[in-house]
Amino acid sequence: MTTPSFNPPVRTLMGPGPSDVHPRILEALSRPTIGHLDPVFVEMMEQTKGLLQYAFQTENPLTMPVSAPGSAGMETCFVNLVEPGDKVIVCQNGVFGGRMKENVERCGGVPVMVEDEWGKSVDLGKVETALETNNDAKILAFVHAETSTGARSDAKELVELAHRHDCLTIVDAVTSLGGSELKVDDWGIDTIYSGTQKCLSCTPGIAPISFNERALDKVRNRQSKVQSWFLDLNLVMGYWGSGQKRAYHHTAPVNALYGLHESLCILQAEGIESAWQRHNKMHTALKAGLEAMGLSFIVDESHRLPQLNAVSIPEGVDDAMVRSRLLNEYNLEIGAGLGALAGKVWRIGLMGHSARAENILLCIGALEAVLSEMNAPINTGVALAAMQQVLSSEK
Ligand SMILES: *Cc1c(COP(=O)(O)O)cnc(C)c1O
Secondary structure: OOOOOOOOOEEEEOOOOOOOOOOOHHHHHOOOOOOOOOOOHHHHHHHHHHHHHHHHHOOEEEEEOOOOHHHHHHHHHHHOOOOOOOOEEEEOHHHHHHHHHHHHHHHOEEEEEEEOOOOOOHHHHHEEEEEHOOOOEEEEEEEOOOOOOOOOOOOHHHHHHHHHHOOOEEEEEOOOOOOOOOOOHHHOOOEEEEEOOOOOOOOOOOOOEEOEEEEEEEEOOOOOOOOOOOOHHHHHHHHHHHOOOOOOOOOOOHHHHHHHHHHHHHHHHHHHHHHHHHHHHHHHHHHHHHHOOOOEOOOHHHOOOOEEEEEEOOOOOOOOHHHHHHHHHHEEEEEEEHHHHHOOOEEEEOOHHHHHHHHHHHHHHHHHHHOOOOOOOOOOOOOOHHHHHHOOOOO
């Protein structure tokens, strides 16, 4: 017996990522593979760096895709910046801050935790106190868009605070890049990492990063070697850096990078600000529908992310049953709660290509059908109209 080819079903992806991949990107992935040192490929690498600078709103020359998922982008920032004994202030208001702490410890650094409730944004006052009481701290690390809760933190203010206390910053922008306002240079962010499968709507497996000069100074003047050979930017730069002759470091994921290039072309054509606005508008429409149904958001409106909508599961409703019915009957994936929010919320993603009218129509319609069949305590027959009112409004 031979094993047949794998043919996945066609799903609508409205969870915390991956998001729906644009058909143009899927098509780009199937273009002919060429050598990763082929001059034509090298030219595409250069274009990709420029397009990433646009997406990040930065002129940092070191702006490039790491050949591994968002988590490797996280590690790239930590292993290059944190030296043994370095004190790092880590903000935690969800799952991903916890991973930052792990990274600091594994680099031999000393994490100082600033904790906030899940669903809240990072508290500026607490961070300021931590910076004041730890004046030997070298780095402040935080998550801009916490995908586990849907809360946005004030990156601009946090970076300003860090700089006032002579700290470099590590910013997780895995879920914010392409989905909500993010300005690396204007905000003075020193190092940042993201992922391809959230608001860039590309396939998973690549991590865009950007480092400014201040951060690179620290990397160049390290006392000790970077503990990871693969992620050591001193070595990676020989391959991705500009101006120099490219030296083999690892084989870039050639076709995956065609996909990223295509996704960034799509973003450039739409315009970054238009992309932010689209996410907002789709969020407002989804929210109108969900609230008309009687569902409520866990994150305060003032710091709610448009691309990640965490809503409370109504009393007495079987979380797993709802999600599996949406998947099996409507080919629709929404996300479960993570960690402290497991079983308490659904996370509905509106990321990149998923943030469009047909997706929210399906989501609201399918959710209402499943919940009303399960006799959940929701209002029926009003959500679609509420949603459509937003969609047909001007802005
Ligand atoms: C998804 C995500 C990551 C991890 O990215 P992977 O590609 O899954 O490794 C890190 N941080 C945040 C905020 C995320 O949403």
